[in-house]
Amino acid sequence: MLPKMLRFHFTTLKASPFLPISKAIRYPTRLRSQMASFSSSSSSTLLFRQLFEKESSTYTYLLADASHPQKPALLIDPVDRTVDRDLSLIEQLGLKLVYAMNTHVHADHVTGTGLIKSKVPDVKSVISKASGATADLYVEPGDKVYFGNLFLEIRATPGHTKGCVTYVTGDTPGQPRMAFTGDTLLIRGCGRTDFQGGSSEQLYESVHSQIFTLPKNTLIFPAHDYKGFTVSTVGEEMQYNPRLTKDVETFKNIMANLNLSYPKMIDVAVPANMVCGIQSKTS
């Protein structure tokens, strides 16, 4: 099946910041996991920023191809409250925001995607087809979202919600990959599985088949952290995650007995996030 984005008549020229979501790797790149832009004449340079929204403890991630002439950028899991901060930073860094992506339909905050699109109309919203949510572009397992010469690969990791995906950077020798795991895999934890089509068995399978199969030095960047951690690795979580190191039956039992309270934002956030947070503008 062709990626749905083709219906939006994106240009596929190599020099465009609107590079296509594609099932094929376009060119090899040398991707550097780092936090600031610096030039690299012979390779693509990833500009990377981790941003935090304190009320919902949400991490938003900014990625850009800093060596591309137009510095195309994307945001993963933007929050409505921090859209102005994010857009201001993007402007100061001289980036061109191309995609506002979500790992899933969040239940604990309203996505900033709709607000971003109202402020920067060229930006395309991206979410998984399996989420059932409305967006400009839908991704499916194996798709690649290009920004400049860099890309994120889509891995289906349902379990927290039925439509959860993990975005993974390309494989570059000598550099760790980065996995944006949403609520599927948290640092020493995982998302709850009792709402939104959640399934503890499915989450377990997703983590073990789609995330723990990545190289052990792959950096784990979750959608949330509540203890002040900013990053982990596949190797660390395989060794120390208190839930996902257990066998599947023990894991299911843990998840069935968390006794968590009803998510306080869910009745506001989920309907809004099913339409990219647009409802938040009019409420």
Add this chain to the structure above:
Amino acid sequence: MLPKMLRFHFTTLKASPFLPISKAIRYPTRLRSQMASFSSSSSSTLLFRQLFEKESSTYTYLLADASHPQKPALLIDPVDRTVDRDLSLIEQLGLKLVYAMNTHVHADHVTGTGLIKSKVPDVKSVISKASGATADLYVEPGDKVYFGNLFLEIRATPGHTKGCVTYVTGDTPGQPRMAFTGDTLLIRGCGRTDFQGGSSEQLYESVHSQIFTLPKNTLIFPAHDYKGFTVSTVGEEMQYNPRLTKDVETFKNIMANLNLSYPKMIDVAVPANMVCGIQSKTS
């Protein structure tokens, strides 16, 4: 003047994790700014973690030489409330904590240094001599704090307090340096200058002479952020810091008219932090 640490009879053997604070660079290293440990047979590998304490919005930084057999590590600006988290992480990563360092005597939280020392007695506390605080080791401008084959260089950056220092990683071709600026330079801001021997003129001079003279791609890691930023660069702050891009007279005027409230933690935190937070254990 000889660094004071020599009085503590640290071994100076190359293989020891207790490498000395020294005014001389010991060996060239290839330092990689990254967030997770991975092996590098021909060079020293920096393991780096940024950790957040939500109540005081404090960043604690963990650095280690991951390629050294003993994986010597240090913490910059640990917070008392998050000591158990930090020590647990250090244990899981297989590191040997050598130093618990402060950029200055904090007024907004109690340092974790004293608590760390009570739990891991071999750890040495480090602070600037100019701070007037009690510690195991005192650093002065130009000193270097070694951990394995890596080091932090000390730059005096008074102004927020009289004893503020900035810790800067070594210079490695192709990799940005990292500057741990405490409250001297914050992301798009700076620390207040109206307590603890503070001086707006001195802070301005410190930033311009000691931080803005670093390469523009140097990563700025402050002691706090209140808006969810995790990192900036020298180049960004030189261009976009709303205070420090001004001339010194305008800056002094800005700082004199902030109309900030009395620091709510200062009467508890400063006396405790003058003795590495030890008072916090008995209070």
